[in-house]
Amino acid sequence: MGESRTELLAWLNDLLQVGYTKIEQCGTGAAHCQIIDSIYRDVPLSKVKFNAKHEYEYVANFKILQNSFDKHKIDNAIPVERLLKCKFQDNLEFLQWMKKFWDNYFPGGNYDATGRRGGKAGADTPVRGSTQKLATTTTKRPVAGAGPTKAVRSSVGARTTGEAAARSADPQRNSEIEAEYQKALQDMQNQVLEAKITVEQVEKEREFYFLKLREIEIYVQQQIETGKHPEETVLTNIANIMYKTEEGFEIPQGEGAEEETF
Template sequence: MSGSRTDLLAWVNDLLQINYTKIEQCGSGGAYCQILDSIYGDVPMSRVKMAAKHEYEYLANYKIMQNVFKAKKIDKPIQVDKLSKCKMQDNLEFLQWMKKFWDANYGGQGYDAVGRRKGAPMEPPATVAPVASGARSATGLSAGSARTGGRTPVGGFRSGSAQPNEAVQQLQAQVRELSSHLEGLEKERDFYFEKLRNIEILAQTQLEVLEAEHKDDVTLREIQKILYSTEDGFEVPETAPVDEEETF
């Protein structure tokens, strides 16, 4: 399958009325979802995060894509783990396939991309930078600074150094990057915790209904067992002493 990066970007930007500057930005999944919507017109675009910035938003977009592929019986594996890392080659190859699929299935009808997004702001998604690379860079920088010899005075950098300001800026940028990534991980954690909590409530409610009818459900019991299981070393004590006098 052919298609240069320049040609594919021009096609995506024109079709979706967006302003992507590099193929890697397609890794957020939003553009792929809307390309499918331009063909079928029934993708739930209200749930698609076109300006996704966090990994959990990327994964939510790919889940929508997978549902569309399943519903339309599209026999094409979606390598989410590779695409969501926003690597150029993986997304270039997938976008080439998407263009070929679009050419074969688009009916020529007009498509109001902005209208389908309901005018949602279309800031291009940021490509994800692996945290490990930033951590290694920070470590390397610190080690390099240590090897240059001597201690930095408390009041500032050693005189004669030509790199202090640049080094500080690099570290500050890494801190901002890590803080942003941490925020995304916390949101992703809360997102999946809420799902598990809803499953727990649903299972418990249904079991209470069955118990009132003197019935039971083995599957629900197994679900509860999984939800309440713990790792070795983190078991909750069967009996814990309670100090009734203790107040908080």
């Protein structure tokens, strides 16, 4: 069983010098990027959005994390679509895996988390879907029967005007955010598709040349076994080349020629 929520938060805050209060805050991807940086010291933290507040920013952070996974051949899938929803259970399970990975590969020594991220704060990221406490201003209660003071009227008027402007700007801003998120998501999907196509092409090419070499191998073996050809020396040399291995390489025990790959 992995560490508890309290243990994980204590470890995370101590390592990264942040003040996370909820596991769900890891859904931005920023903390995970710096955990990997504490191990390899090569994550481009200047590109990580530590105060990310929008989903498209979360996606960008996870893209940086995926690039680091690929670079260091970390064989574990990142459930981006689940994590960026900032749900407790999904983020708890992934953070438990990250802690286990860190325990195995952290090189030790001091890690200047704040310096590595250029002094950027990393603890005031709001959790999506949560209700933030609004600051309130206490005003002196007016005398009964008296109208609102000039200062109060000005404050109310300014606040009303600001709220109206914010409401009118929200639809446009939301549309921009949605467009940016869709573009980032489409870019990631295109990259995955390109990688899949490349792998398929490499596998087809490998199989093509393997079959050709296998045919040559069978033919050479047959000719050597008959012993009726003056080219036997040549065929023997070809066979020796085909079976030659690099220094330190050993053919796996129990595998036949049919299972060999080139």
